[in-house]
Amino acid sequence: MRALGFGLLWLILVPFSHAAEHGVVVLQYHHVGDDTPRVTSVTAAELEQHFAYLKEHDYKVVSLTEAKELLAQEQVPDKLVSITFDDGWRNVYDNGLEIFKKYRYPFTIFVNPYLMEQTPRIYMSWEQLRELTEYGATIANHSQFHEHMTWRDIGQDEAAWQQRQLTAIVEAQRVIDDELGSPQPRLFAYPYGEYDAKLAKLLAEQDFLAFGQHSGPWGRYTKATEIPRFPASANYANLDTLKTKIGSLPLPVTAHEPAEMEVASDVEEVNVRLHIAVSDDVQLQRINCFYQGDVIQPNVDDEGIELTLSQPPIGRSRVNCTLPSRSLSGRFYWYSVPLVRPNEQGRWPD
Ligand SMILES: [Zn+2]
DSSP states (O other), X not given: OHHHHHHHHHHHHXXXXXXXXXXXXXXXXXXXXXXXXXXXXXXXXXXXXXXXXXXXXXXXXXXXXXXXXXXXXXXXXXXXXXEEEETTBHHHHHHHHHHHHHHOOOEEEEEOHHHHHHOTTTBOOHHHHHHHHTTTEEEEEOOSSOOOTTOOOXXXXXXXXXXXXXXXXXXHHHHHHHHHTSOOOOEEEOGGGOOOHXXXXXXXXXXXXXXXXXXXXXXXXXXXXOBOXXXXXGGGGOXXXXXXXXXXXXXXXXXXXXXXXXXXXXXXXXEEEEEEOOOSSOOGXXXXXXXXXXXXXXXXXXTEEEEEEESOOXXXXXXXXXXXXXXXXTOEEEEEEEEEEOOTTSOOOO
C-alpha cells in the first residue's frame, strides 16, 4: 500500500518537476508598409505571413487583458501570443485592415493622442481606430507626447517632472476613454521602451500594465510595469528567427541588477546579475548570453548568473540570455535586460 502510494506520488510529481513553465509572447510592430523606415516596418506580406504562421502552428492569440488573466492562473497554457502596434501609424489601417479582417486576432494599438491631433495626416483617425475595434483592436496609451519620459530638464525638480509625466499618462487615457466611449483597459507602452523606477511607480499607482521594448516572453515573475515584447519588424520579421522567439519560454528571473536601465555616462563596464529560479528544466550551465553581437560568458552559481558588459554604447542596448529547455526540444528560455547610457549631457538619440 505504502509502495503504491509512493508510486502514485512519483507519477504525479515527476512530470511537473520537469515541466517547462509557459508565458505569453508579445509581438511589437510599428509601421505596416514598404515606403516607411525599414527598421520599424513590416510589409503587409510579412504581417500576413506572421499571422498565418500563428494560425498554422496552433498559437492562441490573446488580448493583453486575457494574457494578464491567464498568467494569474497556476498553469499557463502553452503557445499564447499577443500582438501590439506602437504609435498608431495610418499605414497600419491602410495596409493592415484586410489582414485584421481575415484573421480576427485580438491586438493592441498604443497611441499618442496629442500627436494625433497635431499631425493627423500620418496617424490613424479616431474613426479608423474605432473601426479597427470591430476587428479585434484595443486602443491603448503610449503617452501624450512620445518623449523620453525619464529625461529631467535642467533645473527641473522631481515634483515638476512627476507632474508632467503623470499628466502625459492620465490625459492621454482620458482622451482614449472619451473617444472610445467607455473606460478602456489600462495598458501603457513606454515611448522608446524607456523607464525608470519612478516612472514605473507612477504607472503602477494608476493601475497600468506597462510594456517595454526589451525582448522575452511575459512570465509569472515579470513585473507588471516591465513587460517585455519581441520586436517583429525589419530584420526581426524573418520567420526563421522570429519563430524561435514565438516559441520561447520565460526564463524564471526573480530579480536582476542593475535594477535601473540607465547607467552612468562615464561607465566602462556594467555588471549584470540575474537571480534565477532553477529547476530540472532550467539548468544554468546551458545558458548563453549575447551583447552587441558578442557572446558573453556568464559566471554561474546556484542562484543565478553574473556577467560583465564592457563599453556599453551611448543610447539603448540590451543583453539577451537564452537557455534551451530540457523537456521541450527546440524551445528556449529567454530574458533580456535593457540598458541605456546617456552622453555627458544626460541625453541619447531616439
Ligand atoms: Zn512609439
